[in-house]
Amino acid sequence: MRDNYMPELRKDPIIGRWVIISTERGKRPSDFGRTEKRISPKVCPFCPGNESATPKEIIAYRPDGSEPNTPGWTLRVVSNKYPALIIEGDLTREPMGIYDRMNGIGAHEVIIESPSHDLDLPDLPVKEVRNVLWAYRERCLDLQRDHRFKYILLFKNHGKAAGASVEHTHSQLIATPIIPKRVAEELLGARKYHDYKERCIFCDIIRQEISDQDRIVSESESFIAFEPYASRFPFETWLMPKAHISNYIETDIEMYEEMAAILKDVLMRLKIGLANPSYNYVIHTAPVGEEYREFYHWHIEIIPKLTRVAGFEWGTGFYINPTRPEDAAQFLRELIISREKISV
Ligand SMILES: [Zn+2]
Ligand SMILES: [Zn+2]
Numbered sequence: 001m002r003d004n005y006m007p008e009l010r011k012d013p014i015i016g017r018w019v020i021i022s023t024e025r026g027k028r029p030s031d032f033g034r035t036e037k038r039i040s041p042k043v044c045p046f047c048p049g050n051e052s053a054t055p056k057e058i059i060a061y062r063p064d065g066s067e068p069n070t071p072g073w074t075l076r077v078v079s080n081k082y083p084a085l086i087i088e089g090d091l092t093r094e095p096m097g098i099y100d101r102m103n104g105i106g107a108h109e110v111i112i113e114s115p116s117h118d119l120d121l122p123d124l125p126v127k128e129v130r131n132v133l134w135a136y137r138e139r140c141l142d143l144q145r146d147h148r149f150k151y152i153l154l155f156k157n158h159g160k161a162a163g164a165s166v167e168h169t170h171s172q173l174i175a176t177p178i179i180p181k182r183v184a185e186e187l188l189g190a191r192k193y194h195d196y197k198e199r200c201i202f203c204d205i206i207r208q209e210i211s212d213q214d215r216i217v218s219e220s221e222s223f224i225a226f227e228p229y230a231s232r233f234p235f236e237t238w239l240m241p242k243a244h245i246s247n248y249i250e251t252d253i254e255m256y257e258e259m260a261a262i263l264k265d266v267l268m269r270l271k272i273g274l275a276n277p278s279y280n281y282v283i284h285t286a287p288v289g290e291e292y293r294e295f296y297h298w299h300i301e302i303i304p305k306l307t308r309v310a311g312f313e314w315g316t317g318f319y320i321n322p323t324r325p326e327d328a329a330q331f332l333r334e335l336i337i338s339r340e341k342i343s344v
């Protein structure tokens with residue numbers, strides 16, 4: 001990384017959306033016109049034995065007690081080698097005429113979910129998926145102590161169409177000094193609903209989905225996965241705890257194994273039913289702080305990349321979804337998955 005390199009956050013003055021200008025990720029203006037020839041690196045930076053290809057590990061699970069940054073781990077968390085935001089520096093916010101800018105301060109970490117190069121997240125045993133979800137929790141607990149950060153987004157890009165540049169299974173975390181706009185919109189909607197009805201909108205949605213039944217994909221004692229009523233994309237799937245929990249880290253520690261089992265189940269259904277599609281998931285959790293506790297309810301949004309966002313969507317914020325959520329749910333729910341794929 002260049003010395004004194006600092007990404008920038010710029011605010012769109014019309015709708016208040018922040019954009020990260022992060023040139024370290026790599027493209028000069030003249031690079032875009034070239035036909036992309038992606039040369040996959042010969043050594044996978046996330047495979048055991050190649051620990052030196054990543055920044056030093058932040059945490060790792062090493063049941064054999066092996067040394068940091070050597071093989072023997074079952075999960076590693078490292079800083080992103082090409083971070084969108086960087087951890088060191090002051091959070092100076094300043095005007096530039098009518099515009100607003102901030103230093104691009106944040107954390108950008110990679111969770112390497114397994115030492116196996118050829119397994120996807122749903123292929124892992126439930127206990128290993130649980131460790132991934134547990135690592136998310138540990139990193140959130142640590143990062144929320146840094147008062148510069150207002151939000152921590154956990155997400156996964158699987159497959160090229162979803163933006164994954166390394167195929168070895170991994171997820172990412174970005175802590176930002178502002179609450180992202182998409183999250184702020186959900187917070188606002190949930191707050192208004194709560195002001196009016198004195199109930200959590202997400203809890204009400206869960207009640208409705210359990211009563212309607214036809215959009216449910218998978219259900220366990222404490223979790224539900226369903227296609228949202230107004231799904232933007234075919235097979236968009238939301239997974240959430242049935243009990244009202246606003247922040248991911250407040251989930252009862254006993255529930256992580258069950259969460260892992262239902263996440264594995266849903267991802268396996270998508271993988272088998274849709275022939276291993278590229279997908280993204282994001283965990284929407286309450287921002288750091290008490291004030292969201294009553295009305296926000298954490299959830300995972302899983303979005304397979306089956307359609308492309310095109311002109312109409314970009315121009316309007318309307319989405320055209322070619323698949324009824326009820327049909328998508330029925331298809332996923334009725335898939336027969338062999339026992340060995342979901343057990344363990
Ligand atoms: Zn690998
Ligand atoms: Zn709720």
Ligand SMILES: [Zn+2]
Pocket residue numbers: 186284299301
């Ligand atoms: Zn959400």
